[in-house]
Amino acid sequence: MKNFSTVVTRAAAAALVACATAGAALASSTAPAGCTFRPNAPDQHVVVKGDTLWDISGHFLQNPWCWPQVWGMNREEIRNPHWIYPGQVIYFDRTRGRLSLSPPGGDGRGEPPVTRLSPQLRTESLERDAIQAIPAGAIEPYLTQPLVVEASELANAPRIVASQEGRVYLGQGDKVYVKGALHGGSSFQVFRPGTVLKDPQTGKAMAHEAAYLGTVTLVSEARPGVDAHTFRVTDTVQEMGVGDLLVPAPPAPVRNYMPHAPAQAVDARVMSIYAGVSYAGQSQVVTVNRGSLDGLDVGSVLQLYHLGKTVPDPASKGFFGVGKSQIKLPDEQYGSLFIFRVFKNVSYGLIMQVTEPVQVGDVAKSPE
Known part of the structure; x- marks a missing residue:
């Protein structure tokens, strides 16, 4: 755990302001099409703990998801963290049709007043202190477990074919044998296919919901003349057994949720x-x-x-x-x-x- 002082916090905020200002210089003096401000939008909003960028933008904009555009950010900048902290003030620059961390009329590069930030030493990361883009807690359970398995993945998924000593139900530390292509993977999640998800327009089966059972880790790949790989159960949340399927463990979930319209019509x-x-x-x-x-x-x-x-x-x-x-x-x-x-x-x-x-x-x- 690293320590970060308020000086670093102010530097991050200043960098954000500079980014917004640079984008705004290339933008029109009004909000982009579809990103209109509310008739009763306030002149400013003081950020408090528990705020989200979506909520804050809802005070100013008809469509809260437009906030990256009214900050003058381009698509590449949207991919980077948008750090704003409790105690800072979001200003509505009515003349330029932009949101800013600096009062209207300034050069847009000033730092937030020191009095708006806590003077004590911070003992958490800057990213953790920053307010969230959306209520991330609502989706955390859905980020690291297999939710759906598409038809192509289901047909080719490795499967548990046997267990050590013929055990019916498996627990942490048990050895299992898996048949199927691993494609270089070593860490897998175990699932059981559930409800079929059908396209409401065509009736076609698109995927299966997946019941998450736990995780397994590769011990050794199948040698010549052997059909099954050896795995060890590392974690279980439900009973798993022979016949259950494997899917590669996903990469670390993306938590930098910056809203934007799809690149093409959907x-x-x-x-x-x-x-x-x-x-x-x-x-x-x-x-x-x-x-x-x-x-x-x-x-x-x-x-x-x-x-x-x-x-x-x-x-x-x-x-x-x-x-x-x-x-x-x-x-x-x-x-x-x-x-x-x-x-x-x-x-x-x-x-x-x-x-x-x-x-x-x-x-x-x-x-x-």
């Missing part, structure tokens, strides 16, 4: 609601039937819509409604979805804000 549907319930609300997790192959990445923001109904045209002729021409009503936007984990054809999203419940089949598409 028209997705809500495919499932985690835990199998019928409706979902704010801070709950859903899957959509689009992934990295469709242009989604971590941080993509989609707008949620209820599909517009088709109703009979009251002006057309017909007998008790039969034979009348039909009118398609527009889709109704009611919220936003933040994509935080992406597979090839499927993604998981956190519901950020909604005015109505989310249902399977709802539209999730690129912001307009």
